[in-house]
Amino acid sequence: MIYFDKVTKRYGDTAALEDVTLSVAPKEFLSIVGHSGAGKTTLLKLLLAEERPTDGSVFFESVDINDLPNSALHHYRRKIGTVFQDFRLIPNKTAYENIAFAMEAAGRDDAEIASDVPYILELVNLADKARHFPDQLSGGEKQRIAIGRAIINQPDLIIADEPTGNLDPINAFEIVEIFKKINELGTTVMLTTHNKGVVDAIGGRVVTIDRGRLVRDDVGGEYIL
C-alpha cells in the first residue's frame, strides 16, 4: 500500500531522512518510534506530500506521490486521515463543524454530513460537546475530535504524528484504544511516538528511526532505543 523507496530528505546540509526504504501493507498498524528530531515527522510529511523527497520516491497505492501536481494534492489527501500532536482543530469552528469540514472539503452533501457527523461524535463519545469550540474542550477531547475528523471520510490510511504527546496517561490510553479499534475495522494506521507505554499498548509492528536512518523493523516488536 505504501512504499518508501530509498528516500532521502535534506534541509540544506542536514539530512532529516537518509536512504529510508519501508513498505506498509493494507490494514497494518505501524508504530514509528525514535527520539525527537530522529525524522519521524518528516517521514509522515513526505507521505502527506507536505514535503518532497530530495532523493528516492514515495508510493501510495502504486502512485508516485512526487508525480502528483499541486492541483491534485487535495484529492490525494482525502484518502488519508491525519491526526497531529497539537490537534490542529480550526479554532473558530465548533466540534461538529471541525468534523463536518473534512466532509465539506470532500464535496459530500448536507444530508450525508447531517447523518455521519453525529454518528462520529457518538463514536468518539463527544456528542454532548458538538457545539463547543476547541478552546472549550480538554486536550483529550480535542484529540478525539481530531480523530473524528480524520476518520469521517473513511480513509484508507490514518497517520498520527505523536497523537498522545500532549495528553495525560489516561487520555493517551483512550486514544490508543480508539486507534486500535479503527485498525481492527480495516484501516491502515501509521503512528509516530516516543512513548514506550503507547508502543507496548499497541503491540504490532514497530519501526525505529535514529538520526534519519531506519535502524530496526520488528513485527510484533518492542520499543528499543
Next chain:
Amino acid sequence: MARMNGMTIKRVLIGGGKNFIRGGAVSAATVVIMTVTLSIIGSLIFLSALLNFTLNAIKDKVDVSVYFVTTAQESDILAVKSQLEKLPQVASVTYTSAADALTAFRARHATDQLTLQALDELAGNPLDASLEVRAKDSSEYDSIVSFLEASPTLSSGGASIIDRINYAQNKDVINRLTLAIQAAREIGFAVVMLFAVASMLIAFATVRLAIYVAKDEIAVMRLVGASSAYVQGPFIVTGVITGLTAAIIVLLLLWPATWYVGAKTVVWFGGFSVASYYASHFFLVAAILLAAGVALGGVASVFAIRRYLRV
C-alpha cells in the same frame, strides 16, 4: 479558482460570514482600519469636488470684453454677438449697451459727486457698448480674439466698429491662470492618488495580518483535503464583508459629519457646501466607497492567502 457548484458556493458564503462574526477582535480591528481607509478615500472625493468647484469659480471670473465705437449700431453689435455665440469654444456672450453701461457707472459712483459732475459736463454718453465673452476653457481666448480681429463682418462701411479688446492686458494673467489651473488639477490628482494608494496599502497590510493569524488553520484545511478554492473562498467572502461593513459605516458617518461642517464650508470656500454635495452625489459616493471596500477586502484577501496555500 476552480469551478464551484451551488452547494459549495453556499458553504463558502456561510463560512465567510461565520468567520467574520466569530473573528471577534480581529474582525473589529480590520473593519476599523478599513473604515479609516475608506474615510480617507471619501474625504478625497470631497477634496476633489472642492478643487473643481474652486477652479471653476476662478475660471468663471476670467472673460474678454469687446468694446465698440460709440457710433456702432446696436444691430451690428448684436450680429457680432450672434456670430460669437456660434463659436464652439464660446460659453456665453453678454451684451451691455452704452446706456446700461452709463447707468451702471452712475450707480457705482453714486457717492462720488466729483465724478458724477464731470460726467454731467460731458456732452452725451462717453461709455462704449460692450460684449463680455466667456470661453468654455481659458486656453481658448486666443482663438476667440483671433476670430474677432480677422472677421470682415465686423466692419460697417469699411470702418471697424470695434474700439478695443481688453485681451492684450489680460493675456498674461489668463495664461498664468490657465497654467495654474492645469497645475492645480495635476497636483491635486497626484495628491489624491498618493493618499488613496497609501491608505490602500495600510488596508492591505491589515487584511494580510488577519489572514496571517489564520495561517495554521489554512494549512490544516489543505491537509484534510480541501482544495485551494475551497480554502480561499471564505477568506475572500470575509474580506468583502469587512469592506462592505466599513463602507456602510463611512456612508453613515458622512451624514452627520458633512451636515456639521456644511455651513462652515459655504463660508470658507465661497459657496461650496459639502453637505449639499453629499446629498446630491450620495449614490456616486456610495458606489465609489462600496466598490472600493469590496475591491480592497476581496483583492487583499486573494493576495494575502495565496502564500499560505502552498502546503
